[in-house]
Amino acid sequence: MAAVRNVVVAVLTLAASAAIGACGGAYEEHDRGGRRAQYTVQANLFCESLRTELIALPRPLTHARLARYLARADDAVRSAAAGLHDARRTQGSGVSSQIRSFDREVDGIVHVVGRLADEPVNRGFSPTPEQQGALIARAKEARQAFGALRRSAQAAGLRHCGLGGDDLADAVMFTAYRAQYLRIQRATFRSLRRAPFRSSDNLSRYLRTSRRYLAIRAAEYRRVGRLMPPAGLRPAHDVLLQRLAAAIRADRQLQSAFYRGRSSEISQSTDRLQRTDDRYFAAERKLRALLDRPPVVRSPAV
Secondary structure (H helix, E strand, O other), rough: HHHHHHHHHHEEEHHHHHHHHHHHHHHHHHHHHHHHHHHHHHHHHHHHHHHHHHHHOOOOOOHHHHHHHHHHHHHHHHHHHHHHHHHHHOOOOOOHHHHHHHHHHHHHHHHHHHHHHHOOOOOOOOOOHHHHHHHHHHHHHHHHHHHHHHHHHOOOOOOOOOEEEEEHHHHHHHHHHHHHHHHHHHHHHHHHHOOOOOOOHHHHHHHHOOOOOOOHHHHHHHHHHHHOOOOOOOOHHHHHEEEEEHHHHHHHHHHHHHHHOOOHHHHHHHHHHHHHHHHHHHHHHHHHHHOOOOOOOOOOOO
């Protein structure tokens, strides 16, 4: 009996130990789940706050304003990253691989936005085309980095993280595009003002001056075509290029009509050129309005 009693006591002792161990494991799992839920709430709040700050920043129109814009965006990103890192540290050692991956992407965003804010072009008022190109390349890097952050956040169950990067990249590209396009327009207007006035009184003079005008407009088309507009300007940019190309074709047709000396064809080609020019100028006014610039007042020679 004593032996049987000893066996029963041993079995009960083991059962009690197992039950206590199971309760402890359940408590630890519950505690880990609670910390994860708390982290998710905190991380989403930091991310939503960052997105709100980036969207609320006034869109810069000049590089002087862009420097201030990027300095504020850099501060906002660094502040949000610090909060996210602090929230992750509350997880202790049991951090999931998805959260660790997200944390690395956060560091990547801090690096990319910091490089964008430190770009030399932001310290000058008249950046060179090469500097503009470098700035646009940095903006594209920022867009890609925010995209990677967004995908990593979704994998970690963070629905509000990774947003706002497109607004930042678009603001930079808008400023760069605006500066480049307005520079091209100023150069085109200077060339047109220097060009001799086109007159139909003399055929050889008309053909000579028309070739000069066509060369100026073709150069404008090539230079504008190389620009990289942000998404918000892409439709107006594309329409402008299409209508400029149509105006160039109509000008060439008029030149050919003058060369052949057919009065009816000259009249039709002149009307066609006037219509295509009017459509081009309408597209130009629309794009300039989007760039916060007044319409161009053109002289009859232009």
